[in-house]
Every structure is written in C-alpha cells, then in structure tokens.
Amino acid sequence: MVAHRGNDQDAVFKALADASRRTLLDRLRQRNGQTLGELCDGLQMTRQAVAKHLGILRQANLVAWRREGRERLHFINPVPIHEIAERWLRRFELPQLEALAQLKQKLEGEEP
Amino acid sequence: MVAHRGNDQDAVFKALADASRRTLLDRLRQRNGQTLGELCDGLQMTRQAVAKHLGILRQANLVAWRREGRERLHFINPVPIHEIAERWLRRFELPQLEALAQLKQKLEGEEP
DNA sequence: GCGATGTGCAACCATTTGGTTCCTTGTTCA
DNA sequence: TGAACAAGGAACCAAATGGTTGCACATCGC
Numbered sequence: 001m002v003a004h005r006g007n008d009q010d011a012v013f014k015a016l017a018d019a020s021r022r023t024l025l026d027r028l029r030q031r032n033g034q035t036l037g038e039l040c041d042g043l044q045m046t047r048q049a050v051a052k053h054l055g056i057l058r059q060a061n062l063v064a065w066r067r068e069g070r071e072r073l074h075f076i077n078p079v080p081i082h083e084i085a086e087r088w089l090r091r092f093e094l095p096q097l098e099a100l101a102q103l104k105q106k107l108e109g110e111e112p
Numbered sequence: 113m114v115a116h117r118g119n120d121q122d123a124v125f126k127a128l129a130d131a132s133r134r135t136l137l138d139r140l141r142q143r144n145g146q147t148l149g150e151l152c153d154g155l156q157m158t159r160q161a162v163a164k165h166l167g168i169l170r171q172a173n174l175v176a177w178r179r180e181g182r183e184r185l186h187f188i189n190p191v192p193i194h195e196i197a198e199r200w201l202r203r204f205e206l207p208q209l210e211a212l213a214q215l216k217q218k219l220e221g222e223e224p
Numbered sequence: 225g226c227g228a229t230g231t232g233c234a235a236c237c238a239t240t241t242g243g244t245t246c247c248t249t250g251t252t253c254a
Numbered sequence: 255t256g257a258a259c260a261a262g263g264a265a266c267c268a269a270a271t272g273g274t275t276g277c278a279c280a281t282c283g284c
Contacts, residue, residue, distance in 0.1 A: 017129035
C-alpha cells in the first residue's frame with residue numbers, strides 16, 4: 001500500500017522546515033538503522049524532543065522504525081524527498097533562468 | 113554581494129514550508145511581475161496576510177519586488193530553490209535507493 | 225528477582241506563526 | 255482638489271511549534 005494523494009507533500013515540506021530534523025535525516029543517511037538513543041547524541045536537546053522530531057518525520061513518511069528488543073531502530077525513506085524534487089522543485093529549474101534575467105532587468109527599472 | 117553562508121538555506125526551507133507561500137511562488141512562476149493585489153485574488157485571506165507571506169519569501173531571497181507608481185511588482189528568484197535541490201536534496205537521491213531496499217527488508221525483520 | 229537501560233506518554237510552557245482589524249500614506253485620475 | 259485605489263504599518267489574537275519535566279513501562283544482564 002502506498003497511499004500518497006499528493007497532499008502529504010505538505011507534511012514533507014513542513015518536516016524539512018526544521019534544521020534539527022534535517023540533521024536527523026542527514027545522520028540516518030550516513031548510517032541507517034540507528035536507535036533513538038544514538039540519534040540523540042550531541043544534539044543539545046532531550047530525548048523526548050528528538051522523539052517528537054522523529055514522529056514528525058515518520059508522519060511525513062521520511063522515516064520508519066521498528067522495535068528490536070528494547071531499542072527502536074530508525075530507517076530513512078528517501079522517496080518523498082525524491083518526489084518533492086521531481087514534482088515541485090523541477091518547475092523552477094532551467095526554463096526559468098529566463099525569469100532570472102527578467103528579474104535583474106525589471107528590478108533595475110525597465111518598463112513592460 | 114552574494115552573502116549566503118549556507119545558513120539562509122534554513123530561511124528557504126521555512127519559506128517553502130507553507131502551502132500559501134508555495135502557491136504564491138507557483139503563481140509568479142506562471143506569470144512574473146504581478147502586483148500585490150493580483151497575487152491576492154482568490155487566495156481566501158486578506159491582503160495583509162499575503163503581504164506578510166511575500167515578506168517571508170523575500171527574506172528567503174525567493175521573491176523580489178520594485179514599486180511602479182502606486183503598485184508593487186513581484187518577481188520570482190528561482191536560484192535558492194535551485195541550490196536547495198543541488199546541495200541538499202541530491203544527497204538523498206539514487207545512491208540511497210540501496211537504503212530503500214534496506215528499509216523494506218529491515219522493517220520486515222531481517223537481522224543486522 | 226532486580227537494577228540499569230531504552231523507550232512511551234502526558235502535561236505543561238514560551239515563542240513563533242498565520243491571520244485578522246484598524247488606520248495611515250502615497251498615487252492616479254476625473 | 256479630492257475621491258478612489260494600491261500599498262504600508264502596527265497592534266492584537268488563536269493556534270501551532272519546539273521544547274521541557276516527571277513518571278510509567280518494557281527489556282536486558284547479572
């Protein structure tokens with residue numbers, strides 16, 4: 001079951017809006033499958049705060065976890081980021097470099 | 113003067129976190145140089161709210177404007193979005209599809 | 225069994241955020 | 255000149271956000 005109606009894109013953007021959460025994703029990218037405790041190390045905030053961030057990342061489908069004994073192992077899911085890049089950011093790419101030229105000129109005061 | 117110490121990346125992420133602001137960017141992408149009033153049309157919120165959103169977009173360097181008589185013309189700047197795509201999202205691309213396979217397996221319960 | 229370890233849950237708090245309303249300032253045009 | 259139009263500015267407000275503390279629960283090792 002995949003179940004992404006394109007609306008969860010908002011959840012992904014919101015999840016990526018926080019630097020701590022981006023750090024967590026970066027850590028998981030470097031080494032997948034870390035426990036909650038490991039992800040807390042050096043992160044100048046309590047375990048509960050980190051757990052909340054991971055919960056938000058999970059709601060955005062960017063992270064999943066499973067329990068292993070008394071630990072919780074976290075795994076990154078790069079697909080939503082991929083989709084954002086493909087379906088949204090791509091619109092603002094090269095075909096819009098024209099817009100950049102426009103920008104410079106218009107700001108300098110050319111009229112229509 | 114360019115002055116992006118990679119820190120303003122946070123401002124861009126935060127700016128993109130709001131659906132209304134993404135809508136504004138989409139509108140400017142479709143037609144650059146719109147006035148504040150034009151950008152308000154159909155947007156189920158007051159002009160002042162839209163102006164605030166545009167202010168946030170400007171702080172993130174995603175939008176610039178200049179006054180033209182009694183109007184304010186807005187122009188999109190796609191460069192920061194470009195940079196996000198290049199410098200951040202790219203890390204989570206194909207080399208990490210391996211991670212996706214890991215994810216499925218690990219969640220199903222394979223051992224380390 | 226029992227203490228140490230890893231996590232879960234809930235209440236609480238300060239600040240930020242997204243939005244409003246009210247009022248002022250600047251421009252166009254008849 | 256003065257009314258209509260476009261935008262600027264500030265105070266205010268409810269809700270979301272990011273964080274904390276305190277305590278309960280489950281599991282591992284001895």
